[in-house]
Amino acid sequence: MGPVFKSYLRNSLKGFLLSLIFPLVIFWIVKDKEIIYWFVFMDIIGFIPGYYRYKDQLEYEKKLKRKGLTTTDIGNIKFVKDWDHIRKKGPIKYSLIDGGIFFGFAICFLISIIIAFVKHDLMAYISADPSNMFNFIGYTYLSGALVGIIIYRILWARNEQKFVRLTDPLH
Structure with a gap:
C-alpha cells in the first residue's frame, strides 16, 4: 500500500x-x-x-x-464570481425564486416525510377525500416555500458579509 x-x-x-x-x-x-x-x-x-x-x-x-x-483561495475566488452574479438579482428574487420555489420544493418532500412519520393515520386522511390530498400538498409546499424563503434570506445576509470581507481591501 x-x-x-x-x-x-x-x-x-x-x-x-x-x-x-x-x-x-x-x-x-x-x-x-x-x-x-x-x-x-x-x-x-x-x-x-x-x-x-x-x-x-x-x-x-x-x-x-x-x-x-490554496484550495481556500480558489473557493473564495469562485464564491466572489458566483455571488457577484447572483447579487445582481437582488435579495427579493434570490429569496423568492431560489429559496421559495426551488429550495421550498425540495423541503416540502422532507416536511411530507416528517408528517407521515408523526401522523400515523395520514394515508387514511389523504385518501378519504381528494380535497384532503390537495390541501396536504398545498400546505406542505407553502410551508416548504416559507422555510426556503427564510433560510435564503438569512443566507443572503451571510453571503453579503462574506463578499464584502473578501472584496473590501480595507477589511
Missing part, C-alpha cells in the same frame, strides 16, 4: 463508519439483515472512486501550491 492509499483510508474511515448509521437505523425498523449487507457493499464499492477522487485532489493541491494558492 502506498502512502496516498494509507492517507485515504485514514481520512475516510470516519466517514465510512458514520455512513453505517443509516443502515443500522433501517435494520432497527425493518429487521432485515440483507439491507445492511447491501449498504455495506455499496459503501465498499464507493471506496474505489473515492480513492481516485482523493488522489486527483492531492495532485490538484500540489499544482495550486506551486502557484502559491
Whole structure:
C-alpha cells in the first residue's frame, strides 16, 4: 500500500463508519439483515472512486501550491464570481425564486416525510377525500416555500458579509 492509499483510508474511515448509521437505523425498523449487507457493499464499492477522487485532489493541491494558492483561495475566488452574479438579482428574487420555489420544493418532500412519520393515520386522511390530498400538498409546499424563503434570506445576509470581507481591501 502506498502512502496516498494509507492517507485515504485514514481520512475516510470516519466517514465510512458514520455512513453505517443509516443502515443500522433501517435494520432497527425493518429487521432485515440483507439491507445492511447491501449498504455495506455499496459503501465498499464507493471506496474505489473515492480513492481516485482523493488522489486527483492531492495532485490538484500540489499544482495550486506551486502557484502559491490554496484550495481556500480558489473557493473564495469562485464564491466572489458566483455571488457577484447572483447579487445582481437582488435579495427579493434570490429569496423568492431560489429559496421559495426551488429550495421550498425540495423541503416540502422532507416536511411530507416528517408528517407521515408523526401522523400515523395520514394515508387514511389523504385518501378519504381528494380535497384532503390537495390541501396536504398545498400546505406542505407553502410551508416548504416559507422555510426556503427564510433560510435564503438569512443566507443572503451571510453571503453579503462574506463578499464584502473578501472584496473590501480595507477589511
